[in-house]
Amino acid sequence: MTTKALFVKLEAKPGKENEVAKFLRGGQGLVAQEPATTAWFGIRLGPTSFAIFDAFPDATRTCREKLPRR
Numbered sequence: 300m301t302t303k304a305l306f307v308k309l310e311a312k313p314g315k316e317n318e319v320a321k322f323l324r325g326g327q328g329l330v331a332q333e334p335a336t337t338a339w340f341g342i343r344l345g346p347t348s349f350a351i352f353d354a355f356p357d358a359t360r361t362c363r364e365k366l367p368r369r
Contacts, residue, residue, distance in 0.1 A: 301337040304354040311347045319349050326351070 311319040323341025330339040330353075338354040 300356060301354050302357045304338075304352065307351045307353075308344075309349040309351070311349065313347070316347055323349060323351065 309319060320343060323343075326341055327339065330336050333355075336353065336355050338352065340352045342350045342352065344350055
C-alpha cells in the first residue's frame, strides 16, 4: 500500500537547466527498476525550477533516507 510521498523542489544553477531536465528524464528508467515505487514524476515548474514527486510504501522511504546526498 502506498502510504508516503516526497515532493522535492530543485533549483538549477544558471546554465545547468538542460542538465537538470536530462537528469529527470533519465530518472524514469531508474525508478522503473524499483517495484515498490508506485508513482514518480520529474516536473519542470519554470525556467530554472524543477521538482520530483515520488510515492511509495513506508519501508521504501526509510531506505531512501539513508542514501548519500549530493
